[in-house]
Each structure stands twice: as C-alpha cells, then as structure tokens.
Amino acid sequence: MRPLPVLPQLPDGRLEEGFAESKPAYNEAEAVTEANRCLYCVDAPCVKSCPTGIDIPEFIRKIATGNVKGAARTILAENILGYSCARVCPVEVLCAGGCVYNAWGRQPIAIGRLQRFATETTLAQGGMRALYASKIKPKTGKRVALVGAGPASLAAAALLAMEGHECVIFERKQYAGGLNTLGIAPYKLKANDAMKEIAWIFELGAIELRTGTSVVSGDISIEGTVTAKSLLRDFDAVFLGLGLGPDSALGAKNEAGPGVYGAVDLIEKIKSDPAMTLKGVTHALVIGGGNTAIDIAHELALLNVGDVAMVYRRGREDMSAYAHEIEYGMKHGVRVLTERVLTEVVRDASGNVTHGKLARAQGGKPVPGTEETVPCQLIAMAIGQSRATEVATAFDGVALDSKGRVVVDPTTHRTGNAKVWSGGDCVNGGKEVVNAAQEAKLAVRDMLRALAG
Amino acid sequence: MADLEITFCGVKSPNPFWLASAPPANTGGQVMRAFDAGWGGAVWKTLGDPITNVSSRFGGIDYANARMMGLNNIELITDRPLEVNLKEMYEVKKRYPKHTLVASLMVETRENWREIIKKVEDVGSDILELNFGCPHGMCERGMGSAVGQEPKVLEEITRWVVEDAKVPVIVKLTPNTGDINEPAEAAAKGGAHAISLINTIKSLIGVDLEKMVPNPRVATKSTNGGYCGPAVKPIALFMVSQVAKNELSGKLPISGIGGISNWRDAAEFIALGATSVQVCTAVMHYGYRIVEDMIEGLSDFLDSKGMKSVEELRGKALDSYVEWGDLDLDYNIKAQINADTCIGCNLCYTACMDGAHQCIHIPGRTKEQSLAAGHYHIPDSVPLVPVKVAGIPAGRHVPVVDEHECIGCNLCALVCPVPGTITMVERAGSLGKKETWNDRVAQGRDLNPGSLESTVAKRAKR
Numbered sequence: 001m002r003p004l005p006v007l008p009q010l011p012d013g014r015l016e017e018g019f020a021e022s023k024p025a026y027n028e029a030e031a032v033t034e035a036n037r038c039l040y041c042v043d044a045p046c047v048k049s050c051p052t053g054i055d056i057p058e059f060i061r062k063i064a065t066g067n068v069k070g071a072a073r074t075i076l077a078e079n080i081l082g083y084s085c086a087r088v089c090p091v092e093v094l095c096a097g098g099c100v101y102n103a104w105g106r107q108p109i110a111i112g113r114l115q116r117f118a119t120e121t122t123l124a125q126g127g128m129r130a131l132y133a134s135k136i137k138p139k140t141g142k143r144v145a146l147v148g149a150g151p152a153s154l155a156a157a158a159l160l161a162m163e164g165h166e167c168v169i170f171e172r173k174q175y176a177g178g179l180n181t182l183g184i185a186p187y188k189l190k191a192n193d194a195m196k197e198i199a200w201i202f203e204l205g206a207i208e209l210r211t212g213t214s215v216v217s218g219d220i221s222i223e224g225t226v227t228a229k230s231l232l233r234d235f236d237a238v239f240l241g242l243g244l245g246p247d248s249a250l251g252a253k254n255e256a257g258p259g260v261y262g263a264v265d266l267i268e269k270i271k272s273d274p275a276m277t278l279k280g281v282t283h284a285l286v287i288g289g290g291n292t293a294i295d296i297a298h299e300l301a302l303l304n305v306g307d308v309a310m311v312y313r314r315g316r317e318d319m320s321a322y323a324h325e326i327e328y329g330m331k332h333g334v335r336v337l338t339e340r341v342l343t344e345v346v347r348d349a350s351g352n353v354t355h356g357k358l359a360r361a362q363g364g365k366p367v368p369g370t371e372e373t374v375p376c377q378l379i380a381m382a383i384g385q386s387r388a389t390e391v392a393t394a395f396d397g398v399a400l401d402s403k404g405r406v407v408v409d410p411t412t413h414r415t416g417n418a419k420v421w422s423g424g425d426c427v428n429g430g431k432e433v434v435n436a437a438q439e440a441k442l443a444v445r446d447m448l449r450a451l452a453g
Numbered sequence: 454m455a456d457l458e459i460t461f462c463g464v465k466s467p468n469p470f471w472l473a474s475a476p477p478a479n480t481g482g483q484v485m486r487a488f489d490a491g492w493g494g495a496v497w498k499t500l501g502d503p504i505t506n507v508s509s510r511f512g513g514i515d516y517a518n519a520r521m522m523g524l525n526n527i528e529l530i531t532d533r534p535l536e537v538n539l540k541e542m543y544e545v546k547k548r549y550p551k552h553t554l555v556a557s558l559m560v561e562t563r564e565n566w567r568e569i570i571k572k573v574e575d576v577g578s579d580i581l582e583l584n585f586g587c588p589h590g591m592c593e594r595g596m597g598s599a600v601g602q603e604p605k606v607l608e609e610i611t612r613w614v615v616e617d618a619k620v621p622v623i624v625k626l627t628p629n630t631g632d633i634n635e636p637a638e639a640a641a642k643g644g645a646h647a648i649s650l651i652n653t654i655k656s657l658i659g660v661d662l663e664k665m666v667p668n669p670r671v672a673t674k675s676t677n678g679g680y681c682g683p684a685v686k687p688i689a690l691f692m693v694s695q696v697a698k699n700e701l702s703g704k705l706p707i708s709g710i711g712g713i714s715n716w717r718d719a720a721e722f723i724a725l726g727a728t729s730v731q732v733c734t735a736v737m738h739y740g741y742r743i744v745e746d747m748i749e750g751l752s753d754f755l756d757s758k759g760m761k762s763v764e765e766l767r768g769k770a771l772d773s774y775v776e777w778g779d780l781d782l783d784y785n786i787k788a789q790i791n792a793d794t795c796i797g798c799n800l801c802y803t804a805c806m807d808g809a810h811q812c813i814h815i816p817g818r819t820k821e822q823s824l825a826a827g828h829y830h831i832p833d834s835v836p837l838v839p840v841k842v843a844g845i846p847a848g849r850h851v852p853v854v855d856e857h858e859c860i861g862c863n864l865c866a867l868v869c870p871v872p873g874t875i876t877m878v879e880r881a882g883s884l885g886k887k888e889t890w891n892d893r894v895a896q897g898r899d900l901n902p903g904s905l906e907s908t909v910a911k912r913a914k915r
C-alpha cells in the first residue's frame with residue numbers, strides 16, 4: 001500500500017487542550033443501558049430529523065445486542081463522517097429533537113452519544129479500512145480533484161476512494177479538516193480528534209492531501225497555488241468544498257487593531273495556535289447572536305475570562321443561536337445583552353482595547369445618545385462569515401447566486417459545469433458538518449454515475 | 454465475513470435464521486417479505502383442516518419498562534383453506550428457490566397425513582415439520598401436544614410420516630412434558646430426520662382483577678394458552694441441550710426455538726447444539742427487520758472467534774454442560790466492587806443482607822450498628838470510599854464486600870444496575886485441588902457435618 005499522507009500534528013500548548021468534554025464518551029454499560037431505552041420505532045421521526053438519514057433505530061438496537069461493529073456500519077453507510085457528527089451535531093434540534101420520547105415528556109434518546117460509542121469503539125480497532133476492507137474497489141484510474149479539505153471534501157473523498165477513484169485534495173491552510181478541525185467548540189471535539197477521523201478516511205484508498213495550496217482563478221500559478229483551469233485539464237472531475245470566507249467586520253469606530261478578533265479566527269487560534277493567550281483579559285464582548293457568537297462566548301467563559309457578554313442588536317427570540325447552546329453557555333457565566341449595538345472600540349494610547357461603547361438598539365439600529373461604556377480587553381466579532389466562492393466562477397459554467405453561494409442541482413449537487421460538483425457551506429450558505437456530509441454523499445452518487453460513463 | 458450458509462438434513466439454507474411456524478409465516482406475502490429482509494427459511498403456519506380462531510388471542514407480560522417479556526397465545530393452526538396456502542407456498546418456492554421452505558403439519562388420521570404430505574411436497578416444500586407441540590385447543594382434539602406428550606403415539610405417527618415422505622422430517626417437540634428426553638428419543642426411534650423445539654409452554658398469563666377473568670379475555674371467559682418470547686429462552690436452551698446430549702436424539706440436527714431475539718441468542722442455541730434457529734415472538738414484536746442484526750452480528754462473532762462457518766460453532770458449549778455432581782467444589786469466587794463506576798444505590802447490600810450471606814457492608818457504621826443491622830461477621834476494616842461518579846450527592850460511600858464471608862453466589866453482581874461494576878474474581882480454593890461431589894460419593898465422603906442422625910446411622914451401616 002502507498003504510504004499514507006502524514007497529517008501535520010497540532011503543536012502542544014494550545015488553549016483548546018484544557019477543555020473538558022461536555023458530553024463525555026459512554027462506556028459499554030452506559031451505552032447498552034441507554035440503547036435499551038430506545039423503542040426501535042418504525043419510520044422513526046429521529047431518522048427523518050437526521051440530514052443524512054442514518055437508520056438510528058437499527059444502529060441503536062445493534063448496540064443493545066452487542067453488535068457494535070454493525071452499529072458503526074449502519075451509521076457510516078449513510079454518514080461517512082458519523083464519528084465527528086456524533087460529537088458535533090446539534091442533536092437537540094436534529095435527531096434527538098425528533099425522538100418520540102419528547103412528545104411523551106421524557107428525555108430523548110442520547111443518539112449522539114450512542115453514535116459516538118459505536119463509531120469510536122469500532123474505529124479505534126483498525127479504523128475504517130478494517131471495517132470496509134472487503135468493500136474497497138480496485139483502482140479505476142480516474143482522478144478527482146477536491147478543493148478545500150473541510151468536511152464536505154473529506155466525505156466526498158472517502159466515498160470516492162472506496163470506489164477506487166484517486167483523490168487529490170487541495171487545501172490552502174496548514175491543517176486539513178476545515179472548520180471541523182479549526183472551528184468546533186473544544187468541549188465538543190478537539191482538533192486532534194478531528195484529525196483522527198481524517199487519518200481513518202485516508203486509509204480508505206488513494207487520497208492525496210496538498211496543504212498550503214490554494215486553488216486560484218486566472219492562468220498563472222505561483223508557489224502554493226494551482227489554477228482552476230489546470231484542475232479541469234488534469235482531472236476527470238472536480239469537487240468544490242470551499243466553505244465560507246473570513247469573518248465579516250462590523251464597521252464600528254476603531255474596530256481594526258489588536259484585541260478585536262473575528263470570532264472564527266479567534267476560535268482557530270484557541271484550537272491551533274500555541275502562541276495565543278488570554279493573559280490580562282478579564283472582560284470580553286462578543287458581538288452577534290448566532291451559534292458562532294455563543295460558541296466563542298462560551299469558550300471564553302470556560303477559559304476563565306471573568307465577564308463575557310454576548311451583545312446582540314435584536315431580541316433574545318431573534319437570536320439564531322440554538323436555545324440549548326445559549327442556556328448551556330449561560331450556565332457557565334455567559335451574559336446575554338440584547339438590543340444593543342457596539343458603536344466604538346475604545347483603545348488606550350498604546351492601542352490596547354479598554355472599553356466598548358454600546359448603544360441601545362431599536363429594530364437592530366443604534367439609538368443615538370444611548371451609549372454606555374463598558375470595560376473589556378477583548379472583542380470578538382461574530383456577525384457572520386464572508387464568501388470564499390469567487391474562485392468557483394473560474395470553473396467554466398459554475399455560477400453563484402445573489403448571496404454568493406455556488407449554484408447546484410439540489411438532487412445531484414452538480415454545478416453548471418458537467419465536470420464540477422459542489423457541497424457544504426459554500427453551497428448551503430453555512431449549515432452543519434452533517435449537511436456537508438449529506439451534500440457530499442449526493443454529489444458522489446452522481447459523480448460515480450458520471451465517472452462510470 | 455464468515456459464511457452463514459448451513460446444511461440442515463441435507464437441505465442448504467442461506468443462513469440459520471428461519472421464521473417459526475406462527476403468524477409471521479402465515480401467508481406467502483409475509484414469507485416473501487421476510488426473505489427479502491434476509492431470513493434464510495420459513496416454517497409455514499401449521500397446515501391441517503382449517504380451524505376457526507377466536508378474536509382476542511394474545512396476552513403479554515411486561516417486566517419493568519420492557520413490554521412483552523413473555524407472550525401467551527390461544528391461537529390455533531391455520532384458519533386459511535389448504536389450497537390457498539399451497540398455492541402461495543408454490544409461489545414462494547418458485548420465486549425463492551434457494552430459501553428453505555418448511556411445511557408444518559398437524560392432522561389426525563394416517564389418511565390425512567398421507568394426503569397432506571403429498572400435497573405439500575408437490576408445491577416444493579424442502580422439509581416437513583410435525584407439530585406435536587401446540588398446547589391449547591388442538592391437544593383437546595387429540596393433536597398437537599396431546600401427541601407430543603405420548604412418546605408411543607409420537608413415535609408411531611413419526612414412523613407413518615417418514616414412510617410416506619420423500620423430504621426430510623422434523624419433529625417439533627412440546628416442552629410440556631416431564632422429561633424432554635422421552636419424546637426426543639421417541640422421535641429418533643420413529644425415524645425423524647431432525648428435531649425442533651420448543652413449542653409454547655402451557656400458561657395462564659394473568660388475571661383481569663376487575664372483571665375476574667384471566668387474560669386474554671374472550672367475551673366473559675378465557676383459557677390457558679402457550680407461552681413464548683424472551684422469558685422462555687432459558688427453558689428452551691435447557692431442552693435443546695438435553696436433546697443434543699441425548700445419545701439417540703443427539704445424532705439428529707436440531708432447530709432451536711424459544712425466545713430468540715438477536716444474534717447472541719441465536720449463537721447460544723447454536724453453541725448448545727442447534728443447526729438452525731426459529732423465531733416467532735421477536736418478529737411479532739419488532740418485525741422481520743431484526744434479521745439484519747442477526748446476520749451481521751453472528752457473522753462478525755464467528756469472524757472474531759476465527760470460525761469460518763456456523764457448523765464450527767455448533768455444540769461448542771455442550772461439553773462444558775455437565776451434571777451438578779461433576780462441578781468443582783474447590784472453585785472459589787468473591788464479589789469485587791469497582792469504586793469508579795458504583796453509583797451508590799446499595800441494591801447489592803440489601804440483596805446480600807436479605808437474600809444471601811450478610812457480607813456487604815455500608816461503610817461508616819460502628820461495630821454495634823453493623824451487628825444491629827444484621828451482620829454476623831465484622832471485617833477488620835470497612836474503608837470509607839466515596840462514590841466517585843459525578844452528580845451523586847456527597848456523603849455516599851461504595852459498599853464493601855467482606856471476602857471472608859462472601860460465598861461467591863453472584864447475586865450482588867446480578868442486581869447491580871451498573872453492568873460490570875460488580876465482578877466475581879477467582880481466589881484460591883480451600884481444598885487446594887479440584888474435587889467434585891461425585892468424587893466424594895465415589896470415595897464415600899459424601900456426608901457433611903451436621904447431617905440427620907438417621908442419615909448418619911444409615912451411612913454407618915454402608
């Protein structure tokens with residue numbers, strides 16, 4: 001077998017390492033006990049609430065009978081990223097949110113934790129290769145280029161590799177995994193665990209990873225880039241898993257400068273950069289009301305920043321963050337300030353942030369003259385991510401919609417170019433890992449037809 | 454993955470999982486759906502002169518949060534016209550030639566047997582199964598368990614059938630008998646090619662105390678029925694192993710039935726000598742879909758043991774099943790509690806106090822308190838180990854086993870709600886060498902101190 005690509009290990013000394021797991025792994029006894037609670041429903045609502053449609057009752061029953069390997073097969077058959085999804089999926093609003101026990105006023109089945117038990121236990125013994133050894137097809141000689149090494153591309157590569165197609169993944173960053181490695185709250189999944197899953201995927205077949213390589217438009221490729229044109233020329237098919245772009249800026253006065261971070265950027269530093277510290281930060285403001293906002297606020301609170309306030313311009317009911325995440329963050333000290341807008345960042349002579357000016361908001365707009373100044377040494381902007389999809393248009397025929405999302409046929413995930421497919425955040429505008437996995441699955445089904453023809 | 458194909462009386466079956474003769478194998482449409490789901494064979498709902506069933510046929514017994522631990526039924530054999538069943542059986546065999554089609558039969562006279570054997574063989578049945586087991590309704594008409602309970606009659610009818618049949622014949626036994634060896638031997642003597650067991654156990658599932666009528670209630674009355682489902686598995690395992698160990702019947706292939714719900718249950722029946730297994734209640738509860746886990750689980754299990762076929766597993770546990778007198782009296786185990794996983798419910802304590810040997814202690818008591826609570830032996834130290842599992846209020850402690858007194862009965866481990874928390878660990882025995890009761894009998898040492906005077910006197914004369 002070809003030597004596996006060496007995945008860069010994350011250095012020691014990162015802030016992420018100190019986090020405890022919010023949903024620790026079940027041991028066998030706990031898993032079997034919980035599995036036996038499942039009713040093994042037919043046409044089960046939990047399955048309908050899983051974007052990848054995992055046969056949840058079947059895998060849970062298999063855990064109950066001691067057929068843990070079979071449980072992992074059932075999971076991975078629909079969702080090849082079943083391991084990380086078990087840990088990062090917002091199950092409260094997905095599968096477990098659909099569980100019939102809710103209607104009965106009882107705790108829904110802990111589907112995520114059971115899924116983790118099955119996949120983790122099984123994959124720890126020989127990875128995916130052991131599980132799929134007899135299913136992996138011989139080489140076809142066909143080559144597929146995948147742009148971006150996030151969950152969408154990784155899921156696609158896994159499924160393509162099992163069918164014998166050779167995959168080359170181009171990733172502009174140093175680490176593979178996209179936001180699954182660099183963005184997930186550390187109390188759910190740490191970067192090294194995300195890397196573990198990537199290693200299992202790479203064992204499935206011929207998958208090559210080129211990190212530090214951006215795919216660019218235009219005709220010239222300089223060091224660290226490849227052109228879209230060359231991919232179309234050199235590969236039989238292309239998958240675009242571009243994700244989203246950098247954090248958007250708010251436009252408050254004095255916003256640019258040290259101490260003000262984009263939330264996704266700050267999370268990436270917490271997870272991957274040993275140089276990142278929060279020394280001297282006792283008060284922090286997080287601007288935004290979505291899931292990224294509550295994640296970074298929660299992370300800062302758990303990193304012992306004494307006062308973390310989430311500042312949102314509309315009402316609590318308008319916040320797009322999941323209620324269970326907000327509650328959980330508040331339990332660990334996050335304060336939620338609604339109907340307020342950050343108008344100015346106050347800095348001292350050396351440029352360090354000392355305060356933020358918050359105005360009352362009406363209809364999301366600041367009301368002049370209502371500003372108050374609150375102390376803070378750090379501000380995280382979590383008001384959304386920009387698009388990273390311009391490069392997609394360098395592939396002839398690929399179009400973007402008015403919101404900058406790559407346009408695909410929703411059943412096949414094929415773009416306007418017959419050789420190019422796409423899925424994940426760059427198509428759906430930013431959802432979950434599980435959506436990326438599902439979209440990659442749909443894309444691969446169609447790619448396999450095309451590659452066979 | 455290990456190959457699950459079996460050969461039963463010379464008939465190949467894609468796997469050992471068959472539907473038992475019961476409602477799940479009532480019609481052709483059902484059997485075909487079951488084969489599509491993965492079942493390897495089906496024993497058709499018993500054929501004979503169609504009967505009339507009552508409405509309200511089943512009763513269930515729940516245990517704690519689990520529904521239908523046991524099922525009781527007062528259903529009879531098929532109520533559908535013979536030609537309808539035959540037509541559908543023909544269709545099934547034509548569409549699924551590789552699957553095993555077994556015709557279950559129950560009729561009265563020799564002429565009846567001759568006629569029905571010919572008819573089911575003509576539609577392609579691979580095997581016949583003689584239903585000598587139904588414990589209600591049919592037995593009152595001189596069939597079913599009325600035959601199964603009379604070894605002579607059973608042998609006689611078996612012989613008729615074997616003489617007339619061109620395909621192999623399974624005799625299905627009733628558990629409603631004093632010694633299962635008797636009907637098993639009778640079947641073997643009658644020339645049966647295989648034995649299946651168990652049919653349902655005579656039972657009365659419960660009483661509706663408001664209406665003062667047992668369940669299931671049919672208008673104002675009820676009747677006894679046949680018990681099956683997970684609750685009967687231990688009885689079925691015992692009987693299968695008896696038949697497998699029997700010198701006569703042990704030569705015949707066995708189809709194990711009774712309380713099988715998953716691959717593990719099936720593997721246990723096979724390890725005790727079954728070649729195929731049959732399932733009824735679990736399918737009635739959860740549907741044909743359970744076979745996916747059975748196939749996958751058994752196959753993975755065989756792989757994990759390095760076994761290449763089901764045949765390699767067959768009977769693997771039989772040799773270690775012996776009579777009581779051959780057990781090692783020097784074997785010595787003690788309960789051990791894992792302080793990391795104990796949740797401090799003290800169920801082990803109460804079980805040992807009231808149901809065993811008063812050797813589990815609650816830490817923190819004085820010697821006087823312990824004696825007052827009912828202990829007879831106070832160990833030198835009862836360490837105060839706090840319950841470690843997160844979320845348990847402070848001040849609770851892990852119970853402590855007094856090894857000096859523990860007799861290794863397993864009760865605490867059985868009641869502990871956290872599987873794996875109480876394990877039984879092996880300790881050196883007091884005898885220092887293996888010794889069985891039969892050894893002692895052989896050596897004339899089978900009299901324990903404190904025996905009855907009359908026994909002592911009798912032994913002295915020996």
Ligand SMILES: Cc1cc2nc3c(=O)[nH]c(=O)nc-3n(C[C@H](O)[C@H](O)[C@H](O)COP(=O)(O)OP(=O)(O)OC[C@H]3O[C@@H](n4cnc5c(N)ncnc54)[C@H](O)[C@@H]3O)c2cc1C
Pocket residue numbers: 088089090147148149150151152153170171172173177178179180183184185188213214215216241242243244264267291292295388391423424425426430431432433434436
């Ligand atoms: C803070 C945060 C927390 C989240 N928490 C959760 C959670 O708990 N659960 C959950 O399910 N989801 C969560 N998500 C969402 C989830 O991470 C994304 O939906 C998922 O990662 C999308 O996968 P993707 O492959 O489409 O994109 P990404 O993960 O963004 O990966 C895209 C990759 O493509 C690379 N790339 C982009 N353009 C190029 C190019 N031109 N050349 C080369 N490489 C390129 C990028 O560097 C990146 O590595 C979270 C998101 C954020 C921001």
Ligand SMILES: Cc1cc2nc3c(=O)[nH]c(=O)nc-3n(C[C@H](O)[C@H](O)[C@H](O)COP(=O)(O)O)c2cc1C
Pocket residue numbers: 473474475476498499524525526528529530531557584586587625651652653680681682683685710711712713731732733734735
């Ligand atoms: C409703 C019902 C009907 C049954 N009918 C028959 C039958 O017609 N013939 C027969 O041989 N056994 C019959 N049985 C017995 C089953 O075939 C089987 O031997 C028994 O249920 C034990 O298996 P189980 O524990 O998997 O249910 C019936 C059982 C049930 C529950």
Ligand code: SF4
Pocket residue numbers: 037038039040041042044045046047056057060098099100101109111
């Ligand atoms: S809805 Fe709940 S109880 Fe029913 S199968 Fe799904 S997890 Fe199990």
Ligand code: SF4
Pocket residue numbers: none
């Ligand atoms: S299970 Fe079906 S046939 Fe039986 S009582 Fe209910 S609805 Fe009627």
Ligand code: SF4
Pocket residue numbers: 790791794795796797798799800801802851852868869870871874875
């Ligand atoms: S029964 Fe088990 S969990 Fe309960 S106290 Fe005893 S050892 Fe602990």
